[in-house]
Amino acid sequence: MTYDSAAWGALAFALSVLLGVVTFFRWRARGLAAGLRGSAWTILPVAAWLTGVLELAFDIGDSVGRWALHLVFSPVVWLGIVLVGVSVVLFGASAVLGGRGGREVDAKGTPAVVDRRRSGPPAIDEDLGDIEAILRKHGIS
Template structure:
């Protein structure tokens, strides 16, 4: 009863503020304020406020939340035990989905030292559209 009265009073106050804003020619703010003010009134009229108040002050509802929490703890505990058993029984780590995909990055570096690399000529290329040496170097660096 008190919750419904408070929600109704908040709605009336919000509609009053909305009226003042509309009087001052701030119609967008007035419409937005009216929308926010009508939410508590709608909740009272649908009975949602009564349901929330009954749930909040009900020992049975709180016991139900406790049971749900205990069920969640049991689920998480059994999941942790299953993971631990699987790790002990397997005796090895999980295999990668594509173990050969990252093999080049795990091996020795194939890049030559800067002293061993051939020096590039200072002359510009005549056909820059067909020069894919930079792209090939990047692909080779990543093992593709």
């Protein structure tokens, strides 16, 4: 449903008049600072109308309301939520099981159990070992 510019202008004007009345009474009761703050709030609805933000805010509110109604009353959406929950549980289980070690396949294609928690330092290539020895000899570690 779309509203023409005159309807949005009338809404903005009505909101500004209402806020202006509230501002007047707050200024009388609380002083100049409260009156200036109220004046700032009073001109915002007209500024929102002139910039198109008033209609945008209405469209966003309308879209969120429709989404919320669809969320609450649609069994298909609830099925999607359940599937998201199952996915989260599966990710968690894979993280727990992945930390315990898993099955890997060796060069021959046979499964080999590897415990990833107790793996030692990586094997050093012979060339790297020679380089390390030279560096240690010169005091570089």
